[in-house]
Amino acid sequence: MLVSRILKASLAAAAITFAGTATPQAAYPEKPIKVIVPTQAGGGMDSVARILQRYFDETGKLGTQMVVVNMPGAGGTIATREIMDSDPDGYTVGFWHEGIITSKAMGVVDYDHTAFDLLGVTGYGILGLGVAGDSPYQTFGELIEAARAKPNEVKVATNVGLPVHFVPLMVEDAAGVEFRYVQTGGGAKRFPSVVAKHTDTAIFGAIEFINWKDANLKPIVFFSEKRLEQFPDVPTAKEEGIDVIANANRIWLAPKGMPEEARAFLVNALREAMADETVQQQFSDLGVVPEFIEPEEIEKQLDWWAATAEPLVAKARQLQQ
Amino acid sequence: MGDLAGALLFVLHPWPFFYILLGTSLGIFVGAVPGLTGGMLITLTLPLTFYMDSTLALILLVAMYVGSVSGGLISATLLRMPGTPSSIMTTFDGYPMAQQGQPERALALGIGSSLVGGLIAGAFLVLLSPPLSRWAMTFGPFEYFTMVLMAIVLIASISQGSMVKGLIAGFLGIAFALPGLNESDGQLRLTFGFHALDGGFQLLPVLLGVFVMSQIIKDAYEIGKQPVSLELGTGRVRVSLREWRGHAVNILRSSVIGTWIGILPGVGASISAIVAYVTAKNVSDTPEKFGTGHAEGIVASESANNANVGGALIPMITMGIPGSPIDAILLSALILHNIQPGPLLFITNGDFVWALMAAYLVANVLMFLIMTASVRWIARAVLIDKAYMLPVIFVCCMIGAYALSNRMYDVWVVVGFGVIGFFLDRARVPLGPFVIGFVLAGIFEVELRSSMQMSEAGFLGIFDRPIATTFLVLSILMLFWPFVQSWRRRTKKESPS
Numbered sequence: 001m002l003v004s005r006i007l008k009a010s011l012a013a014a015a016i017t018f019a020g021t022a023t024p025q026a027a028y029p030e031k032p033i034k035v036i037v038p039t040q041a042g043g044g045m046d047s048v049a050r051i052l053q054r055y056f057d058e059t060g061k062l063g064t065q066m067v068v069v070n071m072p073g074a075g076g077t078i079a080t081r082e083i084m085d086s087d088p089d090g091y092t093v094g095f096w097h098e099g100i101i102t103s104k105a106m107g108v109v110d111y112d113h114t115a116f117d118l119l120g121v122t123g124y125g126i127l128g129l130g131v132a133g134d135s136p137y138q139t140f141g142e143l144i145e146a147a148r149a150k151p152n153e154v155k156v157a158t159n160v161g162l163p164v165h166f167v168p169l170m171v172e173d174a175a176g177v178e179f180r181y182v183q184t185g186g187g188a189k190r191f192p193s194v195v196a197k198h199t200d201t202a203i204f205g206a207i208e209f210i211n212w213k214d215a216n217l218k219p220i221v222f223f224s225e226k227r228l229e230q231f232p233d234v235p236t237a238k239e240e241g242i243d244v245i246a247n248a249n250r251i252w253l254a255p256k257g258m259p260e261e262a263r264a265f266l267v268n269a270l271r272e273a274m275a276d277e278t279v280q281q282q283f284s285d286l287g288v289v290p291e292f293i294e295p296e297e298i299e300k301q302l303d304w305w306a307a308t309a310e311p312l313v314a315k316a317r318q319l320q321q
Numbered sequence: 322m323g324d325l326a327g328a329l330l331f332v333l334h335p336w337p338f339f340y341i342l343l344g345t346s347l348g349i350f351v352g353a354v355p356g357l358t359g360g361m362l363i364t365l366t367l368p369l370t371f372y373m374d375s376t377l378a379l380i381l382l383v384a385m386y387v388g389s390v391s392g393g394l395i396s397a398t399l400l401r402m403p404g405t406p407s408s409i410m411t412t413f414d415g416y417p418m419a420q421q422g423q424p425e426r427a428l429a430l431g432i433g434s435s436l437v438g439g440l441i442a443g444a445f446l447v448l449l450s451p452p453l454s455r456w457a458m459t460f461g462p463f464e465y466f467t468m469v470l471m472a473i474v475l476i477a478s479i480s481q482g483s484m485v486k487g488l489i490a491g492f493l494g495i496a497f498a499l500p501g502l503n504e505s506d507g508q509l510r511l512t513f514g515f516h517a518l519d520g521g522f523q524l525l526p527v528l529l530g531v532f533v534m535s536q537i538i539k540d541a542y543e544i545g546k547q548p549v550s551l552e553l554g555t556g557r558v559r560v561s562l563r564e565w566r567g568h569a570v571n572i573l574r575s576s577v578i579g580t581w582i583g584i585l586p587g588v589g590a591s592i593s594a595i596v597a598y599v600t601a602k603n604v605s606d607t608p609e610k611f612g613t614g615h616a617e618g619i620v621a622s623e624s625a626n627n628a629n630v631g632g633a634l635i636p637m638i639t640m641g642i643p644g645s646p647i648d649a650i651l652l653s654a655l656i657l658h659n660i661q662p663g664p665l666l667f668i669t670n671g672d673f674v675w676a677l678m679a680a681y682l683v684a685n686v687l688m689f690l691i692m693t694a695s696v697r698w699i700a701r702a703v704l705i706d707k708a709y710m711l712p713v714i715f716v717c718c719m720i721g722a723y724a725l726s727n728r729m730y731d732v733w734v735v736v737g738f739g740v741i742g743f744f745l746d747r748a749r750v751p752l753g754p755f756v757i758g759f760v761l762a763g764i765f766e767v768e769l770r771s772s773m774q775m776s777e778a779g780f781l782g783i784f785d786r787p788i789a790t791t792f793l794v795l796s797i798l799m800l801f802w803p804f805v806q807s808w809r810r811r812t813k814k815e816s817p818s
Contacts (some may be wrong), residue, residue: 040657040659040725040726041371041372042658042659043659069727070726070727071726071727071728072520072726073519073520073521073523073726074501074502074509074519074520074521075502075507077502077519078516078519078520078726078728081516081519106507106508107508107509108502108507108508108509108519152777153777155775160504160505160506160507161506161507161508162507165507180774180775181774182462182771182774182775183504183505183506183767183770183771183774184771185504185767186661188659188661189661189663191665192458192663192664192665193461195665196458196459196461198461198462198775199775212669215665215668215669316507317506317507317508
């Protein structure tokens with residue numbers, strides 16, 4: 001404690017010396033900002049943090065350092081709980097995806113996005129359904145037809161209780177068919193399961209389709225607004241008459257009740273970062289659409305998610321065998 | 322073969338080569354010092370590799386694995402203390418031979434056998450892994466869960482000497498794998514309302530506790546004891562080619578036994594050495610010489626325990642199932658480096674797999690050169706006072722646990738499992754099955770439940786899948802085999818009378 005107080009005091013002194021004309025009360029941010037990432041280091045989610053960290057380091061736009069802290073475990077809830085329980089002083093934030101909704105729906109935690117101050121979205125991944133290259137179902141239409149003809153027989157590899165589970169449930173609901181779900185795990189596990197045809201289909205991210213194109217994985221539909229330029233022949237769900245648009249958003253969360261000054265500062269910093277060309281390129285390389293989505297807009301999307309997921313929960317929990 | 326040649330060229334580049342050299346040397350050192358083990362070194366190093374290139378990281382860890390299994394023979398020969406559990410059998414003949422004034426010969430036999438055993442297993446590794454992984458691609462949940470079932474039965478039936486204790490250890494490991502968010506149904510289980518437990522016990526802190534912390538407690542407890550070492554003479558540490566020729570059959574047999582036992586999931590190097598030693602003794606014309614400083618004994622033990630390393634890498638690379646407790650650590654290293662183990666590894670990370678196998682081969686050769694050149698220094702190093710090392714190891718252990726997910730919780734997990742491991746060890750309950758049970762429980766449950774979710778016929782669906790059915794039948798046979806055997810022995814005894 002003493003050490004950190006001395007450190008803080010000397011930092012403040014240094015700041016005043018260098019700034020010359022310092023305002024009487026210290027402006028936010030006056031110390032490094034901790035960003036909690038709910039996955040381990042490496043991998044797609046973590047890269048989002050690392051790219052922004054590098055950007056803020058190089059441009060100095062944050063006026064302080066951004067410290068990335070990885071806290072994997074329990075489907076991201078270890079980290080989201082840590083964010084929620086932190087002091088709302090603007091020095092601890094983090095981000096996660098729509099799992100913030102589904103974890104509550106599954107009863108793992110008792111809070112969702114409404115327990116946080118939302119700071120916006122720094123890019124989103126596009127999700128799609130994939131099949132093996134030599135699967136009997138070569139199009140989304142064929143897959144739905146098969147599921148309609150033989151209810152409960154088309155097997156979907158899934159990671160129970162997460163968005164990759166809920167999106168097929170939404171499709172089922174919209175198309176009036178019934179899939180059979182098989183718990184398989186993360187993308188790297190769903191991939192062999194689908195390619196070796198132990199299961200018929202599964203949700204993958206656009207980047208996974210790009211990476212595994214030569215390994216016999218083929219997209220049949222995307223849940224995006226418009227078609228992807230990498231896969232011009234693959235339709236969107238909307239075109240196929242299924243009104244499901246579900247992206248994997250990188251949603252920034254802060255503990256509720258942070259000072260408005262800090263909130264506005266962070267939203268603005270993230271918005272500016274996403275307008276940077278280098279950042280945009282690095283996000284695109286990761287298969288993430290480099291758009292900034294305003295806090296009000298993502299709140300609406302998440303409300304829709306929560307409302308859509310709610311009636312599907314009973315079905316999602318049926319997987320317990 | 323082109324893949325292997327390319328990978329060999331890659332690992333001979335300065336950085337990969339440096340990491341193999343470093344890993345092998347450190348491995349030999351901890352292997353040689355009683356009270357420090359390979360499992361300890363590899364678990365402690367793992368968190369340090371988080372920000373390293375994944376290929377270099379795994380190369381380093383595999384080299385440590387090779388070195389640590391080999392280094393144990395030095396203390397087994399000179400101190401009559403196995404530096405690592407896998408060299409227990411070497412004490413039986415290595416120490417007497419050294420006592421009889423031939424310590425150089427005993428060491429040379431051990432080092433040479435280690436090399437040959439390692440390389441023979443390496444040949445199996447390189448030749449068997451690609452076809453085996455192609456075959457394993459057809460494996461679905463039914464096959465995986467029956468295979469894990471087979472592994473669990475195997476652990477139980479192979480540790481016959483203390484079958485009950487082995488089973489206790491295995492079940493304790495399984496029990497500790499249960500709490501946390503359940504992967505199969507997305508629900509929390511056995512967390513008793515503690516949110517810290519939502520993620521369950523992570524593998525790395527458990528390994529740090531069982532392998533490192535428990536050993537620190539044990540070493541601290543016994544810190545006063547200084548081992549007495551036999552002196553090395555001035556003779557050269559080598560054995561004539563003629564003598565090697567006499568051991569050819571033994572080396573080959575022991576290496577194949579070591580490789581095979583290595584492939585069997587969950588069984589470690591010490592069992593390989595025991596089986597090879599007992600087999601060598603049984604087929605020998607002079608079984609009475611075993612245990613009195615007999616060269617055959619050293620050769621059998623040391624070639625088998627090194628061969629076990631290569632063999633155990635086979636199921637880890639091809640199926641993502643640990644062939645030994647140390648492979649469980651390597652497996653968690655793969656996952657922490659975002660490499661999904663399994664049959665597709667050859668396709669998704671082909672260069673990586675070949676580099677790993679090449680590193681294994683090179684590490685064996687380096688091990689031989691380092692040990693031969695510096696055995697005299699290592700012999701002195703094994704007497705190092707551990708009071709200087711334990712605090713450093715303790716701190717590294719704590720930092721490693723915290724670095725995983727930046728939570729104090731994991732540090733407490735390490736301490737807790739350290740205490741559990743210490744008491745289990747004192748009760749002579751083996752820690753290997755504990756770790757294997759912990760790792761396999763998760764795989765077993767997920768695969769079993771996926772099979773059930775997949776099949777319309779429920780469990781009966783297994784009979785649609787011939788490979789899974791075969792594994793199931795084999796498991797049942799292995800479970801009852803010990804009983805059948807003892808029943809036959811009994812009836813044999815009774816029949817003459």
